Amino acid sequence: MSSVAEKLAKKSNRRTSTKQVRLKLVYIDFWSSVKLSFLIAICLAIVTVVATFLVYTVLGSTQVLEKANALYTDIAGSSSDLLSILSIGNVMGFAVVIAILNTVVITALGAIFALLYNLSVKLTGGLLVGFTNN
Structure with a gap:
């Protein structure tokens, strides 16, 4: 199957001074996707816990909690x-419970994304990515 990006790549016959490379992303490694999504989820969990503590501290020091x-x-x-x-x-x-649940959900979504992308590549042919050296 021919995609729109491939047709546009074939039409551009002009020479440029920079080198261009066009690659197709046809496979995402499952375990790499799971590991990366887990690391992102851990970072977001830390941000969640620290932000909750900071917001609680600010609300406590400004007497908002006492007024409420x-x-x-x-x-x-x-x-x-x-x-x-x-x-x-x-x-x-x-906040810790929410951070743990978010970690599990984000990791599972990363795994599901890798599986769905690898299945959809059979229909779409992959994602065409272009790189240049400037």
């Missing part, structure tokens, strides 16, 4: 306490 607790106490009654629910331990525990 006062509003919650006025609405729900004097026996309820929002700060006991939103303690640093609970918030960071939730």
Whole structure:
């Protein structure tokens, strides 16, 4: 099957001063994709935990949590306490659980992407990529 990129590559017969190489990406290694997506997921997990801690620290130092607790106490009654629910331990525990779940999901998506791409190459012929040296 001929793709649009191949037709355009054949039409460009003009000589350029830079060297150009056109390659087709016809296979993505499954385990390389899984490893790369796992590393990206670990980086995002660290960013999630650190960002959660920073946001919680800023909300605590600006007294936003205390004002929200006062509003919650006025609405729900004097026996309820929002700060006991939103303690640093609970918030960071939730952030760690979310980071672990995101790591599993992103790693699985990387594996699924590699499998789907390798299956779709049989229909599409691959992705045409061009490189130049400037």
